[in-house]
Amino acid sequence: MTTSTKKKGNVRVLTRISSIALFFILFAFIFAKFVSPYDPTELAVAPPFSSPSWAHFFGTDELGRDSFSRSLYGGRITVLISILAATVALFLGTIWGFAAGIFKGWLDEVLMRTADAMMAIPALLFALVCISGLGASFVSLTLVAGILLSPSTARMARSALLVEISTDYFTAGIASGLSRWKLIWNEVMPNVASQLLVQFSINAASAVMLEAALSFIGLGVQPPSASLGTLILQGYAKIYNSYWYVLFPSLLVVLIILLFNAIAENMRISMESDKSSS
Amino acid sequence: MNTGLQVRNLSVSVPTTSGQRLAVDNISFDLPKGKSIALVGESGSGKSLTAYALMRLLRAPVQIEGGEVVLNGELISNLTPQEFRKIRGGKIGMVYQDPMSALNPLMKIGKQIVESILAHSDIEKNAAKKRAIQLLQEVGIPAAEDSFNAYPFEFSGGMLQRVVIAMALSGNPEILIADEATTALDVTTQSRVLNLISQLAYDRGLSVLLITHDLGVAAQFADELVVMYAGKIVEYGEIRGIFSKPLHPYTQALLESRCDYTIDFTKPINTILGQPPKPENRTSGCAFAPRCKFKEDICESNDPRLESVLHRSVACLRVNEINALSGRE
Amino acid sequence: MILVFLALRVLPGDPVLAKYGASAGATPENLDALREEAGLNRPLIVQLFSWLGGIAVGNFGNSYFSQLPVSQLIWERLPVTIELTFLIVLLSCFIALFSTFLSVRKPGKKIDRFLENLTSLGLAIPNFIVGIILVITFSLIWGILPSRGYVPISENLFENLKLMILPTFTGAIVATPYLNKYLRTSMLELQAAPFVRTAEGKGLSHSNILYRHIFPNALVPTLTMLGLIVGYTLGGVLVIEYMFGLPGIGSLAIESAATRDYAILQGVSILIMTLFLLTTLLFDLACGLVDPRIKSNK
Numbered sequence A: 001m002t003t004s005t006k007k008k009g010n011v012r013v014l015t016r017i018s019s020i021a022l023f024f025i026l027f028a029f030i031f032a033k034f035v036s037p038y039d040p041t042e043l044a045v046a047p048p049f050s051s052p053s054w055a056h057f058f059g060t061d062e063l064g065r066d067s068f069s070r071s072l073y074g075g076r077i078t079v080l081i082s083i084l085a086a087t088v089a090l091f092l093g094t095i096w097g098f099a100a101g102i103f104k105g106w107l108d109e110v111l112m113r114t115a116d117a118m119m120a121i122p123a124l125l126f127a128l129v130c131i132s133g134l135g136a137s138f139v140s141l142t143l144v145a146g147i148l149l150s151p152s153t154a155r156m157a158r159s160a161l162l163v164e165i166s167t168d169y170f171t172a173g174i175a176s177g178l179s180r181w182k183l184i185w186n187e188v189m190p191n192v193a194s195q196l197l198v199q200f201s202i203n204a205a206s207a208v209m210l211e212a213a214l215s216f217i218g219l220g221v222q223p224p225s226a227s228l229g230t231l232i233l234q235g236y237a238k239i240y241n242s243y244w245y246v247l248f249p250s251l252l253v254v255l256i257i258l259l260f261n262a263i264a265e266n267m268r269i270s271m272e273s274d275k276s277s278s
Numbered sequence B: 001m002n003t004g005l006q007v008r009n010l011s012v013s014v015p016t017t018s019g020q021r022l023a024v025d026n027i028s029f030d031l032p033k034g035k036s037i038a039l040v041g042e043s044g045s046g047k048s049l050t051a052y053a054l055m056r057l058l059r060a061p062v063q064i065e066g067g068e069v070v071l072n073g074e075l076i077s078n079l080t081p082q083e084f085r086k087i088r089g090g091k092i093g094m095v096y097q098d099p100m101s102a103l104n105p106l107m108k109i110g111k112q113i114v115e116s117i118l119a120h121s122d123i124e125k126n127a128a129k130k131r132a133i134q135l136l137q138e139v140g141i142p143a144a145e146d147s148f149n150a151y152p153f154e155f156s157g158g159m160l161q162r163v164v165i166a167m168a169l170s171g172n173p174e175i176l177i178a179d180e181a182t183t184a185l186d187v188t189t190q191s192r193v194l195n196l197i198s199q200l201a202y203d204r205g206l207s208v209l210l211i212t213h214d215l216g217v218a219a220q221f222a223d224e225l226v227v228m229y230a231g232k233i234v235e236y237g238e239i240r241g242i243f244s245k246p247l248h249p250y251t252q253a254l255l256e257s258r259c260d261y262t263i264d265f266t267k268p269i270n271t272i273l274g275q276p277p278k279p280e281n282r283t284s285g286c287a288f289a290p291r292c293k294f295k296e297d298i299c300e301s302n303d304p305r306l307e308s309v310l311h312r313s314v315a316c317l318r319v320n321e322i323n324a325l326s327g328r329e
Numbered sequence C: 001m002i003l004v005f006l007a008l009r010v011l012p013g014d015p016v017l018a019k020y021g022a023s024a025g026a027t028p029e030n031l032d033a034l035r036e037e038a039g040l041n042r043p044l045i046v047q048l049f050s051w052l053g054g055i056a057v058g059n060f061g062n063s064y065f066s067q068l069p070v071s072q073l074i075w076e077r078l079p080v081t082i083e084l085t086f087l088i089v090l091l092s093c094f095i096a097l098f099s100t101f102l103s104v105r106k107p108g109k110k111i112d113r114f115l116e117n118l119t120s121l122g123l124a125i126p127n128f129i130v131g132i133i134l135v136i137t138f139s140l141i142w143g144i145l146p147s148r149g150y151v152p153i154s155e156n157l158f159e160n161l162k163l164m165i166l167p168t169f170t171g172a173i174v175a176t177p178y179l180n181k182y183l184r185t186s187m188l189e190l191q192a193a194p195f196v197r198t199a200e201g202k203g204l205s206h207s208n209i210l211y212r213h214i215f216p217n218a219l220v221p222t223l224t225m226l227g228l229i230v231g232y233t234l235g236g237v238l239v240i241e242y243m244f245g246l247p248g249i250g251s252l253a254i255e256s257a258a259t260r261d262y263a264i265l266q267g268v269s270i271l272i273m274t275l276f277l278l279t280t281l282l283f284d285l286a287c288g289l290v291d292p293r294i295k296s297n298k
Helices: A002-030 A067-103 A105-120 A123-134 A138-165 A168-175 A180-216 A228-237 A243-277 B047-055 B081-090 B109-120 B125-138 B157-169 B187-204 B215-221 B239-244 B249-256 B297-301 C002-019 C028-037 C044-056 C070-105 C110-124 C127-141 C157-190 C194-201 C206-244 C249-259 C262-290 C292-297
Strands: B005-016 B019-031 B036-040 B063-071 B092-095 B175-179 B207-212 B224-229 B232-238 B307-309 B312-314
Touching: A002 A067, A002 A243, A067 A105, A067 A138, A067 A180, A067 A228, A067 A243, A105 A138, A123 A138, A123 A180, A123 C206, A123 C249, A123 C262, A138 A180, A168 A180, A180 A228, A180 A243, A180 C127, A180 C206, A228 A243, A228 C127, A243 C110, A243 C127, B005 B047, B019 B047, B019 B063, B019 B232, B036 B047, B036 B215, B047 B063, B047 B092, B047 B175, B047 B207, B081 B092, B081 B109, B081 C194, B092 B157, B092 C194, B109 B125, B109 B157, B125 B157, B157 B187, B157 C194, B175 B187, B187 B207, B187 B215, B207 B215, B215 B239, B224 B239, B224 B249, B232 B239, B232 B249, C070 C110, C070 C157, C070 C206, C070 C249, C070 C262, C110 C157, C127 C157, C127 C206, C157 C206, C194 C206, C206 C249, C206 C262, C249 C262
Parallel strands: B036 B207, B036 B224, B092 B175, B175 B207
Antiparallel strands: B005 B019, B005 B063, B224 B232, B232 B312, B307 B312
């Protein structure tokens, strides 16, 4: 008993640290204008391809722009896209999954088959095709990523819904004459919500990966604006001049993904131990 | 006694909601060479745990808390794991409850038997194969040569249990432990398998420890009976004697609750009301007291010990009064 | 299987729809003429069927830009992708087997936990970033491996392999964690299986049990997983080929996506997905080989 509460305590601490770290980073991104030491578009603030220094934490790029500032602004775009995409996935996926779970029958079959079909296609390929058709932009990236992530969210939402529907309290509620919809809204949603939140975090991490990959192959955020992925692409092109240019945005991307994953994992663990002790 | 198995003060603990608690509490018994003992009890009495403890097949957090096991005059309970491996299969063989899950589904049965043979003797592969086929014949598997190359899923339950028995004997053990070996089988097959074990034991001079919850099986098979309740032995002795005159209230109740074709269906069937206590709920006093119709205050305050009565051991504080014995027997 | 086919039907719809917004960078009349020639003005359904029909005969149509038959382009570049995928899968299996055995021998101890953490890390890093780090370390700092380029096996096997090292490791480092996690969980679960206890009861040694009893049983579900992993690797090679300059169908896909050469893109996508399907089928069959129970049911 004591070991599990201790573990939960550790988990809580980790979640807190990860959340704080993430908020810190998000804060820096959102308020990049104030946080960043230089204007990211300002050219030649230092010699091109300089190594990291106190004046330029990440060094400079091929036009002498400060990498750190560019990373901050880039991070803002990356995180924005991924959170928006995760939101899209959340809405779409929840409606999708709930519709299947509530109405059952052939609708359920069709919806879930489609979900499986979509999940069977390698994500990058699918995204590639869509972006190619729709053109690469902030909006298209967000939508495509969101749509790509919704089938798995839908599956998760559906099974969570089905579990709740089969519980005693739900059946009792129906038996006492409450409307199905009211029940779902008031009782089921809060219980499912925490799982959806975990899924949200996981989706955000996946969205970051996807966006970064797409930008890296040139089908993401287009210059002059730049997401972290675009920065990595530009840095990679100049890798022989300086590897710092490409390294920092890369590490930043990994860090963000790890943080999202950590939050999701820790939320999941504390949810589970809540369930077992209650 | 320099032959056979002696178990002394064996205790096994299991994890419970309130920490490690004893599920087998200080039991001792002897398994003489060539004899068979039936260990009976309800589920939760600790009988299976005893068997696994003897084979050291317990996995953490279930663990042996103490006791000694002597085989043929030698202490085997303090051997290193490396040394003990020779005992497992080599001196003591075990037959398990569900034959289907007891065998590796992806390995041919012949190979599984040969594996065991090779682990305990130095013969070379072909000789081992011959031995294995012989064993299969001995346990009554038809077409032993072909069956050697068959997979477990190709056999029925009864046949598969014979394979398991063959495998248990392949290391040439002196002792065979059968843990509910017939529980998963239908009644006719049960009977056949029991007869097989009996025959093999006779032919090879094996001692058999039969774990079961079925008194009928025990009666058919064993020389001596050990009755366990809540981790302790409550009655222990020669089986026919116990059956004709059970001394412990629990044994009495067990025998009364048996059903056979002679029972009177107009009367309610005898059962023992209640449940055995779980390890975490065991307190001082007699563990059976709450369900015992002879319970008195003394039963709840004092722990019963095994005493010698009528050439057997009984653990009941009121054994003499209950059975109208003069106390000299 | 039906599901993937459904997906295949969705796919052509997309670029076709989007084509109407695509600009080939010409005057409206030219555009119209091009469209007419490429049959884009016919109703969608007709287009779909004629295209599917064409594929059945192996004709993917011609590239919009180069007018070369798409199938030829694909055929030239396919071997590269196949080689890369094959090497990646091979290496991943190798590493996963090795590290799982290390892990499972002493579950919960230091090496197991270290490898577990490594696995979690591996799951979080996008493949191209792994590639970047490898390139930085091995090409730039240590300068022992090339970072770009390709030489066909027929020309020079040694050079070919040397150029494939970094791309292969990139793909393997990303695929191994999945394999690892799955295999490890399978094997640990099996430790508690009844037949393992029987094996112990026979007096067999721990490593014997591990290799000859637990592992084969863990292999069967892992094979299915492996099929999936190969499929996803096929997706991942896109980026790997791109960044390492390997002329495979992955980089072809990216190029055609960028230039909006939908004929090529469609063709490549179909091919990749078919390959995915084939691999999954292949591994399912392999399952049947390993597990006699499945075989007998067929």
